[in-house]
Every structure is written in C-alpha cells, then in structure tokens.
Amino acid sequence: MRENNYAFIDSQNVNLGVQELGWRLDFRKFKIYLREKYGVSTAYLFMGYIEENQKMYRILESFGYEIIFKRTLRNGSSIKGNCDGELILHAMIHIKDYGKALVVSGDGDFSCLVEYLIGQGRFRKLLIPNQQRYSALLKGFPSEYVAFLSDFHQALAYKKRTP
16 A cells, blocks of 8 residues: 655755755655655645745655745845745644644754654654754654655755756
C-alpha cells in the first residue's frame, strides 16, 4: 500500500542550512527523494514572496511542490518573510488529509508541532538541513524521528547540468 505522507518544508532554513555547509539543494532530486524514501505525496514549500523570483517559483511548481507564500517586508537591502506560523497552520489544517507528516527544518519553533504530531501518531520524520547547526529544542526527539539532509548531500546536491 502506498503511503500518503505530507512534507512541510521551511525553504529559508533549508537553503541557509545547506549553504552554510558549502552546497545547494537540488529541489528536483529532493522531491523525488521525499516520495521514494518517505512516501510523500504532497510537499508544501513555505517561502517569502519576492516578485522578481517568478521564474524560480514556476520551476519549483513544475517539480511538484505546492508553494505557500508569506508576504515579505523589505528593510533596506534585507528581506524578511518568516513562514513558521504558516507551516504549523497548514500542518494542522491538513492533518486529516495525510498519514504522517515530515517537517524539513532545523528551527526550534517547530518543536511543539513535532511533539504534538508524535503524540498523535502522525509524525514520520524531522529532516534537519545542517547537522552542525540546529536548534537545541529539536535535540531531544528520539533518533527514529530525526534525519539530517547533510548526510545525503552527495545524492541531493545541485550539480550544474550541461546541455
């Protein structure tokens, strides 16, 4: 029987986490990985909306991600678009739609969500982008619920494609 798990991905945390390790995530490979390894049928990608990034959004959607945008605020050269609340809200709105949830982030703000979903028997895995740098609030979960994207960087790293 095919699993019907959902992934809830904090895109900013993922991007910054793997970039700190010196690589970029190939989102096409990652979507396939989520489906094959964890039975993910729906992958929500939470990100701040920047009008100039339309092409990237279309590409991510073509890979099969459902993008949930957060309005961004510009402060000089920096852009802020924290999506934590949206990720938690969507995980709860859709709880009856999925078998189990995967949360992809190293942000401790999601510890309450992970704890609740484990208690409900609705949690599959916490995928942390950077094993060297993540919230202490996530360090207490049993190892059966935790994996690190950094362990799979050879398989999931973006490599420039030649025509």
